[in-house]
Each structure stands twice: as structure tokens, then as C-alpha cells.
Amino acid sequence: MSIQRICDAMLPELSRVFDVSISEAARVVWMFAVVYGASQLFYGPMGDRLGKFRIITYATIGCSLASLLAVFAVSLNALVLARVITGLCAAAIIPLSMAWIGDAVPYEQRQETLAKVGLGTTLGLVGGQLMGGLLTDTLGWRWAFVLMTLLFAVIGALMYGDFRRQPAPAATSEQEEPNRAAFLSQALQILADPWSRYVLLIACAEGAVGFGVLAIIASHLHQMLGLSLTLSGAIVAMFGLGGVAYMALARPMINGFGEVGLAQVGGCVMGVSLAVLGFSTWWPLTPLVSLTAGFGFFMFHNTMQAHATQMAPRARGTAVSLFSASLFLGQALGVLLAAHLISLVGSGAVVAMGGGGVTILGLLLARGLRQRALKRADARSKPDTR
Numbered sequence: 001m002s003i004q005r006i007c008d009a010m011l012p013e014l015s016r017v018f019d020v021s022i023s024e025a026a027r028v029v030w031m032f033a034v035v036y037g038a039s040q041l042f043y044g045p046m047g048d049r050l051g052k053f054r055i056i057t058y059a060t061i062g063c064s065l066a067s068l069l070a071v072f073a074v075s076l077n078a079l080v081l082a083r084v085i086t087g088l089c090a091a092a093i094i095p096l097s098m099a100w101i102g103d104a105v106p107y108e109q110r111q112e113t114l115a116k117v118g119l120g121t122t123l124g125l126v127g128g129q130l131m132g133g134l135l136t137d138t139l140g141w142r143w144a145f146v147l148m149t150l151l152f153a154v155i156g157a158l159m160y161g162d163f164r165r166q167p168a169p170a171a172t173s174e175q176e177e178p179n180r181a182a183f184l185s186q187a188l189q190i191l192a193d194p195w196s197r198y199v200l201l202i203a204c205a206e207g208a209v210g211f212g213v214l215a216i217i218a219s220h221l222h223q224m225l226g227l228s229l230t231l232s233g234a235i236v237a238m239f240g241l242g243g244v245a246y247m248a249l250a251r252p253m254i255n256g257f258g259e260v261g262l263a264q265v266g267g268c269v270m271g272v273s274l275a276v277l278g279f280s281t282w283w284p285l286t287p288l289v290s291l292t293a294g295f296g297f298f299m300f301h302n303t304m305q306a307h308a309t310q311m312a313p314r315a316r317g318t319a320v321s322l323f324s325a326s327l328f329l330g331q332a333l334g335v336l337l338a339a340h341l342i343s344l345v346g347s348g349a350v351v352a353m354g355g356g357g358v359t360i361l362g363l364l365l366a367r368g369l370r371q372r373a374l375k376r377a378d379a380r381s382k383p384d385t386r
Contacts, residue, residue, distance in 0.1 A: 001094070001122070001125045003067065003152075004032065004090065004125075004128065005124075005125055005128030005129050005132065006132040006148060007028045008216075008236065009133030009136065009218040009222075009236065010132050011216075011218070013141055013229060022339060022342070026339040030215075030331075030332040030339075031080055031083060031332070032083045032086065033211075033328045034087075035084050035087035035088050036090060036324075037207075037328030039091035040322065041187075041322070043091055043092045043096060043321055044099075044319070044320065044321025045186065047092070048099075052099055056097060057156065057159040057163045060089075060159055061160070062085075063086055064148075064150075064151075066086035066089055067149040069081070070083065070145040070148075091324070091328075094121060095320045095323070099319075099320040099321075101113055101117060102316045103316060107310060110309060111302060111305075114309070115247045115254075115302050118305075119244055119248075122247060122298065123244060125239070125243065126237040126239075126240030127240075129233045129236045129237040129239075130233050130234050130237040132233055133218060133229040133232055135147065138230075187318060187322060190312045193312075195368075198368050199307050201326070202368075203304060203323050203326040204329060205330060205357065205361055206301070206327060206330065207332075207333075208330040208333050209353075209356075209358050209361065210270075210297055210354065210357075211327070211330075212331045212333065212335045213338055213357075215335045216342065216350065218235075219347065220348065223347065224348060225281070227283060234287075236290060238291040238294065239294035241294065242295035242298065243294045245294075247298070257299075260366045260369045261366075262299045262303045263300055263303050263362045263369060265299060265362075266295075266296045266297065267296065267300050267358050267359045267363060267365075269293070269296025270292075270293045270297045271355040271358055271362075272355070272359075274352055274355025274358070275355050277289045277352075278348040278350070278352035279352060300362050303369075311323070334354075
């Protein structure tokens with residue numbers, strides 16, 4: 001998650017150093033997201049067949065090597081190429097981790113488990129936003145990639161050592177008769193299910209209006225409110241801390257609101273928060289609304305993750321990879337669209353529009369969950385006439 005967000009706060013500096021517009025500099029974000037999303041279609045079946053932990057281990061080492069390429073990039077195109085290679089490697093890590101959890105944890109405990117593991121990804125979001133801005137302001141943007149090179153190298157080495165010591169995993173009840181159909185067949189089976197299509201479409205839109213708009217917030221704060229890149233990155237990092245706060249409170253929140261409540265309340269909280277963030281002229285308010293935006297977003301996103309792991313239990317790696325592909329292809333579209341809309345309506349309006357989009361998605365997901373629950377209740381109430 002850190003390597004995904006490390007460039008967000010440095011976009012104004014990349015624009016200056018390489019003498020390009022913000023929308024051109026944003027290629028380091030949206031091209032990463034395109035490759036990241038498209039690669040899910042490759043890693044899903046590979047994880048199902050070769051082992052999820054194995055793939056994650058080698059992908060982590062690959063991220064270290066690709067980040068090293070970014071350190072020595074001499075042009076924007078070279079940096080974009082390094083980011084593309086990084087996205088290709090990073091694509092395996094989060095979705096295959098989610099799929100591994102789906103294999104190992106019963107559904108009744110899965111949303112809470114994903115929330116706990118989500119502490120790591122949200123802290124990564126915080127770290128990427130903060131360190132990207134801080135290192136760009138102090139030592140220079142290349143040092144952000146030096147940090148990522150070292151982190152991925154150390155973690156990759158530790159994971160490789162652990163992988164070498166692991167016994168062969170025992171099959172779970174859901175894996176006793178693995179689905180060995182070709183990936184296309186697996187994907188078509190998933191897409192044939194109306195609920196799976198609904199989740200994937202919402203995930204694509206979530207990537208565009210949620211993660212996509214998140215990439216331009218630091219630039220908005222820097223240019224419109226005159227804040228330093230360090231402070232702008234720190235404020236956007238509060239979004240991740242909001243996610244951390246939700247993860248810490250996940251159990252009572254899940255029990256208290258239920259899936260429907262988490263979706264609709266979370267979407268509305270983020271919508272209001274981003275509207276305030278987009279149009280606020282008093283910067284001390286922005287850290288608070290960034291925090292609440294993150295809290296609301298992860299209420300919604302954690303619910304989406306839980307349903308992504310359950311779309312196809314017999315081909316979970318493929319299903320979660322389709323979910324991640326939808327999410328990050330949507331993000332790429334969102335970053336590209338947002339960067340161009342800024343010149344038409346201004347960055348504040350674009351940020352607020354992203355919040356409005358997440359609110360609509362929260363209400364749509366809640367509506368779908370209610371209808372799904374009613375259909376299941378009707379099916380259970382009908383007598384078996386066979």
C-alpha cells in the first residue's frame with residue numbers, strides 16, 4: 001500500500017523537475033494502477049495453482065528491484081517504466097493475501113480478520129502518503145524510492161526464509177476438490193453470477209471515486225491552500241489513520257451496524273467529509289475531515305472485501321483477483337479523469353465529487369445487500385416439494 005501511494009504527494013515536485021503538467025506527472029500513479037489492476041487476472045489463477053504465499057514472497061523481492069530502478073530514473077518516462085514494473089510485482093501481494101485469509105478463516109470470522117490485517121495496509125497508506133511528501137521536501141523524491149527498496153528487500157528476505165521452512169499446507173474443506181478449470185472458465189463462472197457482477201461493478205466505481213480522487217488531494221492542498229508537500233502528505237495520511245481507527249473498532253462496528261449499516265453510513269460519512277475537504281479554506285480543519293473520510297471509507301471498503309472473498313470459494317484466488325482488478329482499473333480511470341477535470345472545474349470540486357460518488361456507492365451496496373438477504377430468506381422459507 002505504501003508503494004501505491006508513495007507518489008501522490010510528490011506529483012507537484014515531479015511536475016517541476018521534469019517540466020511537465022500535473023496531469024502528465026500523474027502517469028506515475030495511474031499507469032501503476034492500470035498494470036496493477038490488469039495483473040490481477042494473471043496472479044489469481046497462479047496463486048490458486050502454485051501457492052499464494054510463494055507468489056507473494058517473490059513479488060515482494062521483485063518490488064525491491066523495481067523500486068531500485070525508480071531511484072535511478074533520469075526522465076519521467078523512465079520513472080513511469082519503473083512504476084509499471086513495480087505495479088506488476090506489487091499486484092500479487094494484497095489480493096493473494098486476502099485470498100489466503102479466505103482459505104484459512106471461516107466466513108463468520110473473516111470480516112473481522114480482514115479488518116485486523118487491514119491495519120497493515122492502512123498503515124502503509126499512511127506511511128506512503130507521509131514519507132512521499134516528507135522525503136520529497138527534505139532529501140529529494142528519489143529517497144522515497146530508496147526507502148521502499150530497502151523495506152521490500154528486508155521483508156522479502158524474511159518471507160523467503162519463512163517460506164523455505166514451511167511444510168506443505170494441508171487442504172481445507174473448501175480445497176479438497178480444487179477447481180482446475182482454466183482461468184477463463186473460472187472467470188466466466190464468477191461473472192455469470194449476478195451478485196458477483198454487482199460487487200465487481202461497485203468495486204470498479206469505488207476505485208475511481210475513492211482511491212482515484214485520493215491521489216489528487218495532496219496536490220489540491222499544496223496548490224490551493226499553500227501547504228508544504230510534507231504537511232499535505234501528512235494530512236492525506238490522516239485518511240489512512242481513519243482506516244486504522246475503524247480497524248481497531250471493527251468488532252463493535254460490525255456487530256452494531258451490520259453490513260448494510262456499514263455500507264450506507266460509511267459512504268455518507270466519506271461524502272460529507274470530502275465535500276468539506278474540497279471546499280474548505282481553513283487548513284486546520286482538513287486533518288480532521290481527512291480522518292473522518294478515511295473512517296467512513298473503510299467502513300464501506302471492508303464490507304466490500306468480505307464479499308469479494310466469498311464470490312467463489314472454490315476459486316477464491318481468481319475471484320479476489322477479479323475484485324482487485326476492478327478496483328485498481330477503476331482507480332486508474334479515476335486518476336486520469338480527475339487530473340483532466342481539475343483544469344475544468346477545479347481540484348476542490350473534483351475532491352467533493354469523489355465523496356458524492358462514494359456516498360452513492362454506499363447506498364447502492366446497502367440496497368443490494370438488503371435485496372440479497374430478502375431473496376435468501378424467501379428461498380429458506382419455501383418448502384421443499386421434491
